[in-house]
Amino acid sequence: MTRTRPFGRLDDGTPVHAWTLGDAEGLSAEILDLGGILARLEFPGAHGRTGLVLGLGDAQAYHDDPAYLGILVGRFGNRIAGAACTLDGERLRLTANQGRNHLHGGASGFGRRLWTVEAPDASTLVMRYRSPHGEEGYPGNLDVRATYRLQGARLRLDFEATSDRPTPFNPTHHPYFNLAGDPAVPASAQWLQVPASGYLPVDEALIPLGEVAGVSGSPFDFRAARTLDAAFDGRDPQLGTAGGYDHCLVLDAHSDYAAMLYSPHSGIALRIDSDAPALQLYGGHGLDRQHPGLGRGLCLEPQGFPDAPNRPAFPDAILRPGTTFRRRIEYRFAMPGRARPWEEVAAALERA
Known part of the structure; x- marks a missing residue:
């Protein structure tokens, strides 16, 4: 049986519940019916059982959270310029919730909504949400299903969605990873590898400029593993514009994974597999102000390209009636040990 527990109430009295997958011997996850939030993720590390994602203490804190900790993101992950786009000749006006722009589905998006939980068991949690026509300015009644599956050292998230009208759609997932499990150990000390030869430069509002730039010789080149501390270059104009890393990396089409991450402190490593064409890399610098x-x-965050509805050259991000959208995001974990060479880390993740 799946374990569930009360996770507090929202200010309007709505109860929120947490659902646990897995057990204390291996990988375990706790997921809220509020926003499908991944509130807790634990795995055995060098210092014992280790928390891998940042989390908050109660339901209302998550509801009020400006940092999108752990949420299922939709309808559209990332930004849409001017909170507007033209679809089949009709101008859509979306909720402007980051200045004049639209971010992560709007003021409430998917992350502040209650999802319906269906037939949970010890390893699977199926969640559904109906986003009605006009919600956050989006056209169409959208039915979305998010399925979490935990098997061994892997947690898989599958999105499926249909709509009765054409609508922009680009869901993603927004956990904050610090595999050290210790806030005193900087997240930027983790080793990162991403098979991306290009990235999307942005303007001051973090809207893509429209071109794909090469990563060679830049702080955005993680094709060989390195830490964000080692890669960071304070003279880089893009890092200055964004205040740090908050950029979309364009994944190489031939790659069989989206990212690998490793903490030499805990000895835990993560590999992300996905069928999305891009990966948003965010260094979490906003948390210093949002959650001191x-x-x-x-x-x-595996996803489609930001602002795609306004960029015909970007991959299409419109869900149309009669089609079913599917996206897969899988997190696999391994324990290669502390301070291991990268070849051992990658090999451990391949076996996981």
């Missing part, structure tokens, strides 16, 4: 004392985590 929480520490930082690294967001690695």
Whole structure:
């Protein structure tokens, strides 16, 4: 049987519940019916059972959270310029919730909504949400299903969605990873590898400029593993514009994974597999202001291209009636040990 427990109430009295997958011997996850939030993720490390994602203490804190900790993101992950786009000749006006722009589905998006939990068991949690026509300005009644499956050292998230009208759709997942499990250990000390030869430069509002730039010789080149501390270059204009890493990396089409992450402190490693074409890399620097004392985590968000509805050259991000959208995100974990060479880390993740 799946374990569930009360996770507090929202200010309007709505109860929120947490659902646990897995057990204390291996990988375990706790997921809320509020926003499908991944509130806790633990795995055995060098210092014992280790928390891998940043989390908050109660339901209302998550509801009020400006940092999107752990949420299922939709309808559209990342930004849409001017909170507007033209679809089949009709101008859509979306909720402007980051200045004049639209971010992560709007003021409430998917992350502040209650999802319906269906037939949970010890390893699977199926969640459904109906986003009605006009919600956050989006056209169409959208039915979305998010399925979490935990098997061994892997947690898989599958999105499926249909709509009765054409609508922009680009869901993703927004956990903050610090595999050290210790806020005193900087998230930027984790080793990161991403098979991306290009990235999307942005303007001051973090809207893509429209071109794909090469990563060679830049702080955005993680094709060979290195820490964000080692890669960071304070003279880089893009890092200055964004205040740090908050950029979309364009994944190489031939790659069989989206990212690998490793903490030499805990000895835990993570590999992300996905069929998404891009990966948003966010260094978590906003948390210093939004949640002082929480520490930082690294967001690695498989997704489509930001602002795609306004960029015909970007991969299409419109869900149309009669089609079913599917996206897969899988997190696999391994324990290669502390301070191991990268070849051993990658090999351990391949076996996981």
